[in-house]
Amino acid sequence: MDKNFLIQEITRLKQEKKAVILAHYYQDENIQEIADFIGDSLELAKKAQNTNADIIVFAGVHFMAETAKILNPNKKVLLPDWEAGCSLADGCDPKDFSEFKTQYPDHVVVTYINCSAEIKAMSDLVCTSANAKKIIESIPDEHKIIFAPDENLGNYLQKETKRELVLWKGSCVVHEAFSLDKLIELYNKNPTAKIAAHPESESHILKAAHFIGSTSGIINFIKTDPAAVYIVATEAGILHELSKAVPNKTLIPAPSTEDNSCACSECAFMKMNTLEKLYLCLKNESPEMLVTEELRIEALKPIEKMLQLS
Structure with missing residues (x-):
């Protein structure tokens, strides 16, 4: 479908249906351009909580849309793409x-927002990379x-907070793809150049970084830091908005181990959403995120605690 037609139709449908488009920084740049709000997980969660729109179109991945539904049952x-995991x-x-939890019965459970509603429902607190340190530090020292x-x-949090954490073995394929040699x-x-890295990256990448922070943290650092050149170790989609904010600075995506077209690390899941899928999902009001009320109430508790602490 023609890009101009899609933009025109998305704009029309958005007004007609009183819809808001929330897009993550890792989305395709065409989607970022048409979104009402672009942010990282924490910013988008807050935006979802405060919107007065009737329909939220979440241009991101599955767990983000699920979190928006938990915060907005009505x-x-x-x-746009149900398979965007x-x-x-x-x-x-x-x-x-x-x-895993039953092996550590006396522990407080903190989960990163990048998890399903079922996992959130088993948690005491949820965090994002932007507030993870603050969340861990809010827990009294005597608690495991x-x-x-x-x-x-x-x-990374263990080093930053000097707290011992029992860790689940999971990782982000995007942030594990950076090559230290390259x-x-x-x-x-x-x-x-200054190297800015996301804390989902492996420790050898973080050791090489001048700055470590969330997506929004990296953006703020580059906007306010006096250097002229930055190597950015997170998903390359961040560079679209950032380059507009700092037109006089040179932004270089950190190289990945893969020899792909952009020589950077891209999230294949995030890039599954397209302008055409965005148009169709608004037009048909599908795929729709649904969460059972019982699960929603349980998953909401740790999210609300996080938002209060943030």
Whole structure:
């Protein structure tokens, strides 16, 4: 379908149906351009909670749309592609996690937002990479903690908070794809550059970074830091909005181990959403995210605690 036609129709349907489009920074740039709001997981969760729209179109992945529905039971939540999943969420099966939890009965359970509603329902607190340190530090020292499902973020938090965490072994395929050898080679060619990395990356990448932070944290760092060149170790979709904010700075995506077309790390799940799928999902009001009320109430508790602490 013609891009201009799709943009025109999405704009029309959005007004007609009183819909809002929330897009993650990792989305295709055409989707970012038409979105009402672009953000990371925490910003989007807050936006979903505060919207007065009747329909939320979540251009992101499955767990994000599910979180929006948990926060908005009376609104229709749509996801352009139902198959847009997440390696972290998919790698933490509720049955397995329930068994894992029983091994540590006296532990507070903190889960990263990149997990299913079933996992959130088994948690005491939910966090995002933007507030994970704050969430861990809110728990009294005498309490032991389980952290799931991201082992890399968990390792980073142990170093940052000096707390011992029981970690679930899960990882993000995007952030585990960065090549340290290629990164060092790239840095040697750009010795004035600063490396900004997401804490979902492996520890050897984080050791090489000048700044470690969430998607929004990286954006704010690059906007306010005086350097002229940055190597960015997170999903390459972040560069679209960021390049508009800092037109005079050079942004280089950190290289991945794969020899792909952009030589960067892209999330195949995030890129499953397209302008055409966005149009069709608004037109047909499908696929729609539904969560049973019983599960929603349980999953809402740790999310609300997180939002209060944030």
